[in-house]
Amino acid sequence: MQLIATLKSKKLTPEQIFMVSVLAVNGGNYLYNLILGRVLGPTAFADAAVLITFLLVLSFIAMTFQLVTAKFSVLFENSVFGSFITQVYKRAFGVGIILGIAIICFAGELQALFNTTSKSMFVIFGCGVPLYFLMSVNRGTFQGKKDYKALSITYQGEMLSRLLITIGIILVFDITSSWVIAAGILLSFGFGLFPFKVKQFNLKKILPLEEKYSNQIKKFFLLTAFYELTQIVINNSDILLVKHYFESYEAGLYASLALIGRMVYFIAWMFVMLLLPAVVELKKEGKETASILLKYVGYIAIISALIIVTCISLPELIIHILFGEEYLAMAPLLWKYAIATSMFAFSNIFAYYYLSLDKYIPVIISGIFGMLQMVLVIFYHGSLEQVVHMQIVAMALLLVIQLGFFKLETRKPKNA
Structure with a gap:
């Protein structure tokens, strides 16, 4: 206080x-x-x-x-x-x-x-x-x-x-x-x-x-529930699958990696919390909303770059300070996991932006690639490194498609 x-x-x-x-x-x-x-x-x-x-x-x-x-x-x-x-x-x-x-x-x-x-x-x-x-x-x-x-x-x-x-x-x-x-x-x-x-x-x-209000709420609730389900899959399926497929010692090592690497996502989350009511209010007033999205995307870009560069430069030092010597085996994977979560953080804020505007294609896209990530890990989990690589593949594809959708949407008014 x-x-x-x-x-x-x-x-x-x-x-x-x-x-x-x-x-x-x-x-x-x-x-x-x-x-x-x-x-x-x-x-x-x-x-x-x-x-x-x-x-x-x-x-x-x-x-x-x-x-x-x-x-x-x-x-x-x-x-x-x-x-x-x-x-x-x-x-x-x-x-x-x-x-x-x-x-x-x-x-x-x-x-x-x-x-x-x-x-x-x-x-x-x-x-x-x-x-x-x-x-x-x-x-x-x-x-x-x-x-x-x-x-x-x-x-x-x-x-x-x-x-x-x-x-x-x-x-x-x-x-x-x-x-x-x-x-x-x-x-x-x-x-x-x-x-x-x-x-x-x-x-x-x-x-x-009134029925019109009830219908609005039900529609938004169902799409939001679907999107949050994709968040669960993307954010947590890797840890649970690793716990299932690997020994407890390796699962514990991976949990430490995920905790550090997800720093980008958890910082980006605060921008999502600010984004939704701001976008809804601007839309209610008939004002443009893309500028506020780009502002928060810029913040996330800066934060992501700093975290990734730090993870590339000082992986062993970071893990040693945060978890101790027992976890140093995860040092080579730290920057790779940070890249995967950074791409997810970018995709996430685009999806929430369009969810606020009642446009649901990005939500469906996230659901597809959330399932893809889980399927890739299920079929390719020969090592912890391979698990991380599968997430990078899925999140890179998701981000490319989300950016492509944003580009198409921003061009629409100009062509109208």
Whole structure:
């Protein structure tokens, strides 16, 4: 809170405050993973990586509700917004309960599938799923209304609580079981709910939305859900497939590589959060939107270039500092993985841009290449290097096609 007050005194805009906050949250999440990697070692960290990957998968599923909430929080007002937000909370909580029960019921099967040492970590994780969906809808209202201070607080609360609770238990009580990590994740969902706007909905009295609004919401929800599914496949299938096909030691090494290499994607994510409500609002006002896309693409280009050059120049030093000597075998692959995630970050912001404009061809393209990446890894996984190469191939093709679509779309008005 003191940081936010200081930033305000420096005349930073709410968007800039949120960007600083996201960098802090990403830094905290990296610290959380790095400490786990160092304390647990490659073999035990492989189990932790499965839970962390499950958390990422959950975040992408819940992001569907967050983005739908964000978009229509811009478009709807007064009683229409009240009816909309109440229905979204109700349905999100219902989906969360169903998914949570499914994870708990199939905990044993998940343990066997991913070669983990315990099924209790899946049971504990499943208990927190409904809370995560409520948290995501809450965040969607802040995102849509551009209340970046509250949005920053909810992300900071989740990150800090997970970091302090998990690492505290491990270091103070010397407990390194996977259930500790699951418990830390569960409790962090509760902290991430605050601030929570209880007064903005009423579950006892839900006014039905007009059919035109309902159709808009359903269409956007289905396409967003499909796109988030492609995000899950592209972002997490490699880690889960490596955990399935390789020994735990190699899977732990790969998890460290993925964590470092995905730095580009997680930084680019904050631009997506700012992009969607801005594009929806500009479209609502009848203004052009391409300039704001190109601004954020420029930011991502600079960040990607810096990270890739650093990974090429100092791979061993980076891995040694972040994870330790046990993980140095991944140094030659670090820059290659960074290239793959950079290309995905570029493709991702183009897809979200067109999703905001209700143009869905880039979403379908992402789905096709998400499946292609998974298929390539399934058929070509002779080594960890080959797994990375397959991702580069898939993401390069995806980026080329997304850029081609953008070029065609920008030419249309000139030819009209």
